[in-house]
Amino acid sequence: MCLADIQLLRYTWLLWLPVASSGNIKARHVVFPIMKVCRGGITSHFVRNDYLSLDMPIDSDVFRVPPGYNVPQQVHITQGDNEGKGVIISWITADEPGSSIVLYWAENSEFKSQAQGFYLTYKYFNYSSGYIHHCNVENLEFDTKYYYEVGIGNTTRQFWFKTPPQAGPDVPYTFGLIGDLGQTYNSNTTLTHYELSSAKGKTILYVGDLSYADDYPFHDNVRWDTWGRFIERIAAYQPWIWTAGNHEIDFAPELGESRPFKPYRSRYHVPYRASGSTSPLWYSIKRASAYIIVMSSYSAFGKYTPQYKWLEKELPKVNRTETPWLIVLMHSPIYNSYVNHYMEGEPVRAVYEKWFVEYKVDVVFAGHVHAYERSKRVSNIEYNIVNGLCRPTNNPSAPIYITIGDGGNLEGLATAMTEPQPSYSAFREASFGHGIFDIKNRSHAYFSWNRNQDGYAVEADSIWLRNRYWGSSEEASLAALR
Numbered sequence: 431m432c433l434a435d436i437q438l439l440r441y442t443w444l445l446w447l448p449v450a451s452s453g454n455i456k457a458r459h460v461v462f463p464i465m466k467v468c469r470g471g472i473t474s475h476f477v478r479n480d481y482l483s484l485d486m487p488i489d490s491d492v493f494r495v496p497p498g499y500n501v502p503q504q505v506h507i508t509q510g511d512n513e514g515k516g517v518i519i520s521w522i523t524a525d526e527p528g529s530s531i532v533l534y535w536a537e538n539s540e541f542k543s544q545a546q547g548f549y550l551t552y553k554y555f556n557y558s559s560g561y562i563h564h565c566n567v568e569n570l571e572f573d574t575k576y577y578y579e580v581g582i583g584n585t586t587r588q589f590w591f592k593t594p595p596q597a598g599p600d601v602p603y604t605f606g607l608i609g610d611l612g613q614t615y616n617s618n619t620t621l622t623h624y625e626l627s628s629a630k631g632k633t634i635l636y637v638g639d640l641s642y643a644d645d646y647p648f649h650d651n652v653r654w655d656t657w658g659r660f661i662e663r664i665a666a667y668q669p670w671i672w673t674a675g676n677h678e679i680d681f682a683p684e685l686g687e688s689r690p691f692k693p694y695r696s697r698y699h700v701p702y703r704a705s706g707s708t709s710p711l712w713y714s715i716k717r718a719s720a721y722i723i724v725m726s727s728y729s730a731f732g733k734y735t736p737q738y739k740w741l742e743k744e745l746p747k748v749n750r751t752e753t754p755w756l757i758v759l760m761h762s763p764i765y766n767s768y769v770n771h772y773m774e775g776e777p778v779r780a781v782y783e784k785w786f787v788e789y790k791v792d793v794v795f796a797g798h799v800h801a802y803e804r805s806k807r808v809s810n811i812e813y814n815i816v817n818g819l820c821r822p823t824n825n826p827s828a829p830i831y832i833t834i835g836d837g838g839n840l841e842g843l844a845t846a847m848t849e850p851q852p853s854y855s856a857f858r859e860a861s862f863g864h865g866i867f868d869i870k871n872r873s874h875a876y877f878s879w880n881r882n883q884d885g886y887a888v889e890a891d892s893i894w895l896r897n898r899y900w901g902s903s904e905e906a907s908l909a910a911l912r
């Protein structure tokens with residue numbers, strides 16, 4: 431039974447939900463959306479008592495290995511170059527290396543091409559990975575549907591993807607936003623809602639914390655494999671743009687594992703070299719009318735560090751005539767009014783916020799906090815040790831900060847909030863869900879947040895964004911007041 435199907439009618443409700451893991455029927459109490467408006471903005475009290483976030487058992491349908499000897503599994507794709515004509519296709523074979531070749535062809539084309547990839551393996555404590563294949567398919571046509579086949583040899587599987595239109599200022603494009611997904615029943619609801627959404631997201635901007643394998647004994651890397659099979663139903667068909675979170679670090683010297691990000695970097699490749707980056711943990715891509723910058727909250731970021739030097743050169747390169755929408759992804763939020771992870775993003779804010787304002791970043795998406803929050807357009811860049819000014823103030827050049835770490839992992843929701851709601855916080859609610867960033871043209875984009883507990887088409891929060899570069903100043907000041 432899907433939580434989304436439940437019609438909510440009264441303020442308090444006693445729900446009978448079958449718990450699929452045990453087959454039991456359990457009573458649950460649901461508290462209804464009571465909005466509390468304070469000086470800061472809206473705190474939605476749509477919170478469920480006893481709202482468990484249970485892992486799907488290891489023998490669940492979503493984790494099943496497809497049939498066939500050495501069959502490609504955990505198929506996923508991401509953008510493979512800077513401009514959208516390349517795709518990195520990755521998959522795993524368990525029994526033998528097999529082939530790393532991808533066969534691909536454009537829809538309505540007789541001619542099949544092939545690209546040669548490679549494979550790698552890694553060990554983690556007493557776990558040995560399967561053969562992890564990565565193949566970069568390059569020089570595709572823009573705005574074209576391609577079919578592809580992997581596992582040439584014994585057992586083959588076919589999928590498809592669509593390349594984005596060539597970058598341009600008024601190219602409409604729709605991104606999905608998901609973070610901190612994990613592999614619980616709630617994670618499954620999040621993916622299902624995204625799939626069924628009428629918004630029809632074309633690419634997922636993923637804000638970090640993928641499998642949560644490190645929450646299991648000995649960082650059980652089998653949970654990286656189950657997660658890869660779980661997301662395949664979307665990730666094999668549309669690119670997920672990866673950001674590393676703290677659950678990707680897998681730093682465990684007590685297990686003899688002291689190379690940070692080993693499982694993540696082995697499994698999820700990104701086109702970092704195409705943007706002049708020296709690390710897969712920070713990079714950028716252009717896609718349709720958006721320029722997306724991925725940052726690493728868990729790599730050195732202070733002045734003179736590789737990440738700092740890269741971003742310093744990267745921001746002036748963004749051509750807002752070609753890609754008006756400038757989006758930054760990072761795991762740990764800069765503006766967060768939940769108790770959980772409160773102030774963790776402060777060191778990053780101190781270093782980078784002034785650039786976000788100077789270069790008029792439109793929106794910064796983050797995860798980490800297992801809840802949803804949207805900020806007003808604020809900045810806190812006036813501070814110096816002498817003047818003592820240290821309050822976020824409305825700033826029309828500042829980005830909107832959106833925390834969307836509510837994919838549904840086993841750690842559960844972050845329900846405790848700092849009170850009163852700070853003035854920079856426009857809307858906050860501790861529920862699982864996903865976001866949609868729908869670019870209409872160079873001046874307008876529509877962001878909406880979908881709460882899992884509603885029917886999939888319901889928006890619990892939404893806002894029209896005016897582009898920071900193309901929006902008129904009048905629109906900008908109106909937006910600042912929202």
Ligand SMILES: *[C@@H]1O[C@H](CO)[C@@H](O)[C@H](O)[C@H]1NC(C)=O
Binds near residue numbers: 557648
């Ligand atoms: C790894 O070690 C743990 C702890 O000793 C054990 O429970 C687990 O079964 C081992 N896994 C493998 C694949 O050997």
Ligand SMILES: *[C@@H]1O[C@H](CO)[C@@H](O)[C@H](O)[C@H]1NC(C)=O
Binds near residue numbers: 499
């Ligand atoms: C899989 O294919 C390889 C190469 O084509 C072949 O050598 C091997 O015997 C096949 N394995 C099985 C189980 O069919």
Ligand SMILES: *[C@@H]1O[C@H](CO)[C@@H](O)[C@H](O)[C@H]1NC(C)=O
Binds near residue numbers: 490491
């Ligand atoms: C996950 O969601 C899919 C699609 O709604 C459904 O077919 C599947 O049975 C669900 N699996 C579990 C374990 O809830």
Ligand SMILES: *[C@@H]1O[C@H](CO)[C@@H](O)[C@H](O)[C@H]1NC(C)=O
Binds near residue numbers: 749750751752
């Ligand atoms: C920015 O992009 C536009 C549109 O693609 C192009 O005409 C212009 O030359 C670019 N500007 C620079 C400085 O590259």
Ligand SMILES: *[C@@H]1O[C@H](CO)[C@@H](O)[C@H](O)[C@H]1NC(C)=O
Binds near residue numbers: 870871872873874
């Ligand atoms: C951009 O899109 C918005 C929202 O759909 C629309 O109101 C506006 O007229 C569009 N602007 C242009 C120049 O087409």
Ligand SMILES: [Fe+2]
Binds near residue numbers: 639676797
């Ligand atoms: Fe996190």
